[in-house]
Amino acid sequence: xxxxxxxxxxxxxxxxxxxxxxxxxxxxxxxxxxxxxxxxxxxxxxxxxxxxxxxxxxxxxxxxxxxxxxxxxxxxxxxxxxxxxxxxxxxxxxxxxxxxxxxxxxxxxxxxxxxxxxxxxxxxxxxxxxxxxxxxxxxxxxxxxxxxxxxxxxxxxxxxxxxxxxxxxxxxxxxxxxxxxxxxxxxxxxxxxxxxxxxxxxxxxxxxxxx
Numbered sequence: 001x002x003x004x005x006x007x008x009x010x011x012x013x014x015x016x017x018x019x020x021x022x023x024x025x026x027x028x029x030x031x032x033x034x035x036x037x038x039x040x041x042x043x044x045x046x047x048x049x050x051x052x053x054x055x056x057x058x059x060x061x062x063x064x065x066x067x068x069x070x071x072x073x074x075x076x077x078x079x080x081x082x083x084x085x086x087x088x089x090x091x092x093x094x095x096x097x098x099x100x101x102x103x104x105x106x107x108x109x110x111x112x113x114x115x116x117x118x119x120x121x122x123x124x125x126x127x128x129x130x131x132x133x134x135x136x137x138x139x140x141x142x143x144x145x146x147x148x149x150x151x152x153x154x155x156x157x158x159x160x161x162x163x164x165x166x167x168x169x170x171x172x173x174x175x176x177x178x179x180x181x182x183x184x185x186x187x188x189x190x191x192x193x194x195x196x197x198x199x200x201x202x203x204x205x206x207x208x209x210x211x
Contacts, residue, residue, distance in 0.1 A: 011056035011130025
């Protein structure tokens with residue numbers, strides 16, 4: 001367990017609206033995007049607006065570092081999408097994940113801006129939800145055919161793999177089978193104390209394991 005002392009930290013501020021059609025959602029998104037750093041998740045009439053706080057953002061950036069170290073040290077390729085909006089109007093779904101990546105499908109999308117009407121969804125999506133979310137994000141990303149979905153709630157890393165249209169929880173990431181869940185927990189614990197040393201040590205460990 002990464003965070004052992006109660007109470008559970010507040011990682012985000014959230015506001016939820018219901019019974020919004022797609023056009024109303026897009027109008028709100030456009031208006032607030034110009035004025036705030038909010039992120040928007042829309043699922044069939046339900047809009048959740050999230051304002052990430054420090055705990056949320058630090059976890060998101062450190063998990064991103066964890067992924068990049070693995071990609072670089074294992075000789076893989078990556079296209080980082082960050083919180084790029086993933087719109088699927090045909091499904092009445094839209095998301096701005098904490099991190100999205102093309103890895104397996106890198107070659108298909110490396111040379112152009114993503115269009116989800118033609119391109120596959122990101123191979124891996126990461127969401128940090130330390131406080132409660134009203135959106136069923138497993139259902140949301142499964143319906144968008146995202147092959148692998150990581151969720152982190154400040155304590156637990158959940159690895160989900162898409163099988164026949166629904167997510168199945170895994171002990172290891174299909175993208176990075178080298179690492180166990182304890183490796184992320186140890187990396188985060190070390191990085192909370194000293195990010196530079198944690199990065200150096202983890203890079204060395206990955207190199208040793210991949211020899």
